[in-house]
Amino acid sequence: FAAFRDLDAGDWIGATGEVIATKRGELSVRISQFELLQKSLRPLPDKWHGLKDVEQRSRRRYLDLLANEDARAVALTRARIVSELRTQFERRGYVEVETPVLLPEATGAIAKPFTTSHNALEMEMSLRIATELYLKRLVVGGIEKVFEIGRIFRNEGIDSTHNPEFTMLESYEAFADYNDIMVLVEEIIAACAIAATGGTEITYDGRAIDLSGPYRRATMLELTQEAVDKDIDYDTSLAELGSLARTHGIEPEDHWGSGKLIEMLFDELVEETLWQPTYVTEHPIETSPLARIHRDKPHVTERFELIIAGDEYANAFSELNDPFDQRARFEFQAEAKAAGDEEAHPIDEDYIRALEYGLPPTGGLGIGVDRLVMLLTDKHHIREVILFPTMRPESAEE
Structure with missing residues (x-):
């Protein structure tokens, strides 16, 4: 045993010997x-108590994985979920x-992008905020079923x-619409739940x-009508909707229309109350610049969000494929941007050109993978399911 005296927890050794059972x-x-093989120069966290400080767990994920079995389990479960998503499609x-x-310009979502510059091209560029418009270009090009699992960047809060x-x-x-996508989502979410937990009945936050x-x-x-106990609709005056919003702690901005006000009331009063999976359908045109107008209702779109445990897990719609309507929506968004809305959608001329060649009726879907992993691993902060989350740099290295 004398030879082991200089070894510490964390050291890597290569050994030869007889395989036995104790x-x-x-x-x-x-x-x-x-x-x-390699000396560990720093002491490992106590194997019985693990690494408990939440911030240090996120900053030193390599130690978190060494010390906490749960961290390893989450990482492996995430891999199974991503694999199952890919398999299902x-x-x-x-x-x-x-x-x-x-x-050249971030499009495909209502969000604020990260910007940078390209030295060789001498132009400003942005990191993508969605993959939507490029994927729909591929449908125009004849790839009738397409998907991507990728990293998205939005310069917003943490x-x-x-x-x-x-x-x-x-x-x-x-040749699918938002009704078809609802069925698809139910099948995919159930399959991921089985891959992650063994069944479709889960426990989240107790x-x-x-x-x-x-x-x-x-x-x-x-x-929203049920939550405010008033018979409001998209023809209700902006003054009345604005007053109602203020009553519930929402301060309207000048460029908000009736659709935005109703959506903000929904976000404030309803979303967190929806625990069991719920498709919230028929979003206003004003906040859905890429979704098709509802076939029977002129003020709303054929769009849904899947809400579970008070959070959004999927967003989908029958895609807007009319280039004239799409241009009008983009122009409305451009007006909102000029009025101070940093998240408004810019005009994408090449995408409109693609629509002019003909996008068939199409159903589109977006699923937040990180949130899905949170749900299926019973985690309550996104940092727990991202191996290396975005964090403010430390002032000095330890």
């Missing part, structure tokens, strides 16, 4: 010789592709469900959730 039946090696005939991360760099799955299917489907469906307007 009296307790544990597989072991009776070492006849060994050599030191490939089985259905979707083609996986890669689209640009560095863009909280328990938001990280500036995150993973999104987006898919597009020609409460049961049934992911088997079919999921409840309710319109945004109906849910």
Whole structure:
């Protein structure tokens, strides 16, 4: 045993010997010789208590993985979930592709981008905020079922469900609409739950959730009317909706229309109350610049968000494929941007040109992979499911 005196927890050794079983039946090696492969110069966290400081766990993920079995389990479960997502789409005939991360202008979502500059081209560029418009260009090009699992970047706040760099799955299917996508989402979420937990009934934050489907469906307007106990709609005056918003602690901005006000009331009063899986449907045109107008209702779109445990897990719609309507929506967004809305969608002339060649009726979907992993591992901060989350640099290295 004298040879082991200079070894510390964390040292790597190479050993030769006889494989045996201990009296307790544990597989072991009776070492006849060994050599030191690498010395650990820093003491490892106590193996019984692990690394407990939440911030240090996120900053030193390598130590977190060494010290905490739960951290390793989450990382491996995430890998299974991503693998299952890919399998589900490939089985259905979707083609996986890669689209640009560095863009002349960030499009495809209502969000604030990160900006940078390209020295050789001498131009400003942005990191992508979505993959949507490039994927729909591929549908125009004849790839009728397409998906991408990729990193998205949004220059926005950091909280328990938001990280500036995150993973999104987006898919597009020609000759499908948002009703078809609802069925697809139920099947995919259930399959991921089985891959991660062994079943479709899970526990999150101490409460049961049934992911088997079919999921409840309710319109945004109906849910908001119920919450405010008033018979409002998209024709209600801006003055009345603005007053109602202020009553509930929302300070309207000058460029908000009736659709934005109703959506803000929904976000403030309803979203967190939806625990079991719920498709919130028929979002206003004003906040859905890429979604098709509802076939029967002129003020809303064929769009849904999947809300579970008070958070959004999927966003989908029948895609807007009319280039004239799309240009008008982009121009409305440009006016909002000029009025101070930093998240408004810019005009993408090349995308409109692609639509002019003909986008077939298409159903599109986006699933937040990190949030899905949170749900299926019962984690309550996005940093717990991202191996290396975005954090402020330390003032000095320890």
